[in-house]
Amino acid sequence: METKQRGSAHEFPPEWKTGVYEAIFSRRDIRAQFQPDPIPADVLARILAAAHHAPSVGFMQPWDFILIRDSQVRARVKESFKRANEEAAEQFDESKRGTYRGFKLEGIMESALNLCVTCDRSRFGPVVIGRTSQPVMDLYSSVCAVQNLWLAARAEGVGVGWVSIISAADLKKILGLPPEVVPVAYLCLGYVTEFPPQPELETAGWLPRLQSAEVIHLDTWGAKLTPNGWAELESALVRVTEKS
Amino acid sequence: METKQRGSAHEFPPEWKTGVYEAIFSRRDIRAQFQPDPIPADVLARILAAAHHAPSVGFMQPWDFILIRDSQVRARVKESFKRANEEAAEQFDESKRGTYRGFKLEGIMESALNLCVTCDRSRFGPVVIGRTSQPVMDLYSSVCAVQNLWLAARAEGVGVGWVSIISAADLKKILGLPPEVVPVAYLCLGYVTEFPPQPELETAGWLPRLQSAEVIHLDTWGAKLTPNGWAELESALVRVTEKS
Numbered sequence: 001m002e003t004k005q006r007g008s009a010h011e012f013p014p015e016w017k018t019g020v021y022e023a024i025f026s027r028r029d030i031r032a033q034f035q036p037d038p039i040p041a042d043v044l045a046r047i048l049a050a051a052h053h054a055p056s057v058g059f060m061q062p063w064d065f066i067l068i069r070d071s072q073v074r075a076r077v078k079e080s081f082k083r084a085n086e087e088a089a090e091q092f093d094e095s096k097r098g099t100y101r102g103f104k105l106e107g108i109m110e111s112a113l114n115l116c117v118t119c120d121r122s123r124f125g126p127v128v129i130g131r132t133s134q135p136v137m138d139l140y141s142s143v144c145a146v147q148n149l150w151l152a153a154r155a156e157g158v159g160v161g162w163v164s165i166i167s168a169a170d171l172k173k174i175l176g177l178p179p180e181v182v183p184v185a186y187l188c189l190g191y192v193t194e195f196p197p198q199p200e201l202e203t204a205g206w207l208p209r210l211q212s213a214e215v216i217h218l219d220t221w222g223a224k225l226t227p228n229g230w231a232e233l234e235s236a237l238v239r240v241t242e243k244s
Numbered sequence: 245m246e247t248k249q250r251g252s253a254h255e256f257p258p259e260w261k262t263g264v265y266e267a268i269f270s271r272r273d274i275r276a277q278f279q280p281d282p283i284p285a286d287v288l289a290r291i292l293a294a295a296h297h298a299p300s301v302g303f304m305q306p307w308d309f310i311l312i313r314d315s316q317v318r319a320r321v322k323e324s325f326k327r328a329n330e331e332a333a334e335q336f337d338e339s340k341r342g343t344y345r346g347f348k349l350e351g352i353m354e355s356a357l358n359l360c361v362t363c364d365r366s367r368f369g370p371v372v373i374g375r376t377s378q379p380v381m382d383l384y385s386s387v388c389a390v391q392n393l394w395l396a397a398r399a400e401g402v403g404v405g406w407v408s409i410i411s412a413a414d415l416k417k418i419l420g421l422p423p424e425v426v427p428v429a430y431l432c433l434g435y436v437t438e439f440p441p442q443p444e445l446e447t448a449g450w451l452p453r454l455q456s457a458e459v460i461h462l463d464t465w466g467a468k469l470t471p472n473g474w475a476e477l478e479s480a481l482v483r484v485t486e487k488s
Contacts, residue, residue, distance in 0.1 A: 008400075008401030008402070008435045008436070009401070010401035010435075010436065010438075010439055011399070011400055011401030012263055012266065012267070012398075012399045012400075012401070015259035015260060015262075015263065016259060016260070016262055016263025016266060016267075016399065017263060017399045017400070018260055018263065019256055019259065019260025019261060019262065019263030019264045020263045020264055020267045020395060020396060020398075020399040021290070021294065021396065021399070022256065022260060023260075023264045024294045024297055024392050024395070024396060025294075025297055027299065029299055041474075041476040041477045041479075041480040042480045042483075042484075044477060044480070045456075045477060045480035045481045045483070045484045046265070046484050048456060048460065048481065049456060049481065049484045049485055050265065050268045050269075052454075052456050052459065053268055053269055054268075054391070055271065055273055055391075055394065055406065057408055058445065058450075058451070059443050059445035059446055059450065059451045059453075060451070061451075061453070061454050061459070063459060064459045064460070064461060064465075065459060065460050065461070066460075066461045066462075066463070066464065066465060067460065067461070067462055067463070067474075067477075068463055069462070069463060070463040073463050073464065084376070084377045087376065087377070088373075088376035088377065091371045091376055092371055100373065103373070105373070105374070124451055127335045127336055129332075129344065129347070129349070129445065129450070130349070130406075130408040130409055131408070132328070132331065132332035132335055132409060133328045133332065133408065133409050133411055133412075134408050134410075134412060136383075137408045139380075139384075140383075140384075140387045140390075140428070143384045143387040143388060143391070144387060144390070144391045144394075146384075146388070147298070147299075147387070147388045147391035147392065148268050148391065148395075150299065150388075151264060151268070151392075151395065152264060152265065152268060154256075154264075155255070155256045155260065155261045155264040155265070156252075156255055156256075156261070157252030157253070157254035157255035157256070158252070162299065162374075164301055164374040164375070164377065164378050164381045165374055165376060165377050166377055166378075167377055168377075168378060174464075175464050175465055176464045176465040176466065177465050178465065181465070184384070185384075191252045191254075192252070192254065194254075195254055199303050201302065201303035201373065202303055206302075206303065206373070207302070207303045207304070207305075207368055209303075209305070210296075210305050212289075212292060212293060212296050215296065215305070215307060215308045215309060216292065216308070216309050216310075216311065217308060217309070217310045217311070218310075218311055218313070219310070219311070219312055219313060219314040219317050220310065220317065220418075220419050220420045221308075221310060221419055221420040221421050221422065221425070222420065230285075230311075232285040233285045233288060233289060233311075236285040236286045236288070236289035237289045237292065237293065239286075239289070240286075240289045240290050240293045241293055
């Protein structure tokens, strides 16, 4: 492991760091690019282990992973998506509704595997370290598992799409979840023809990428970096963003 | 980039993959191991860019990042933690309360930097793609940003601790957040003496690591892998878990 004048003995060597940043910057939400090839058991096991090693509040590990191969189960999920998507379309102004309907927003039937990440809100009892002030923390732990899974999948060349246009009540029923278990993420996984260079909604001009400096504040809300003595960080952000 | 018989042209080369999995498996929640050295601007900029490139529902990018250097702001946050922690201790059975009070659960004052990740629930207006059925999706996007930040920090040799024993209302007041912006994660960042080999609550015997097979189901809740024709995946999970 390399050592640097500034930095830390725990810093990763350059190739490892490149891998971490490549996974982060080239990860995409995949909907239209799925290929049918199955994901080998070894690859899937590594991706699931990555998810299971997410941080969790009080080491609660509130997640479960339901792997959905069965096309009949998927067909029911797809029906639920269609209903939710039609309700969603109605919420957009007429001027945007046509564009919305033109987006492909899920790959439920054509991806190699569907996977639902859940949160068991009762795991290890009612009092969990770190969940006393903010009960929502268990849900957030399950989301951390999703993001680990997403990045590990990217490293394996496997695409992931998160289907959020769906009713949680429908999912609970279709997957037979117990009352204390809630669905957090319904994911589609599979090999892909490509990882698009940008998020599709950015490419389509639906919304712009925010500049880093717009979303960074110093000490309290609204105080920006440069006038408050941290111009060096602002310059560094511009350099990093230009590269990525 | 290597190609494999099974797999994908988009799979990372071995060293990059190692980096991704090392970040995931050696990431820790840091509370007691902080060193005072400042984080250089370039390193911090890369970590923040990683967070800003998280997935977000409808490309909403609902996050903001408040960097807290000021020790007076931190002292107020620490006071809020102390109150919440005392309330938390009372919730544990007497038999566990002493152990709970013995855990160090934050590094607010001694870490190089504090950082609050928020969620602006009104960003880009009331109707956002993918947030129509599940309004909580914007909060989940901010959590994805936290997990990207955590893994990028690990690659840089920077430790992160998530302080969840704190009142969200106090944080809103101390940091001056507008009504539509909620705090999602209050983090401590800094170089560390070590990344402990295991989560501290696992080492302390507070809770056990769950076996992967315990949290994986096939097609619907409760259906396990081996009796349902996917013994190959179960074996692969055992192999992966033994290594990590």
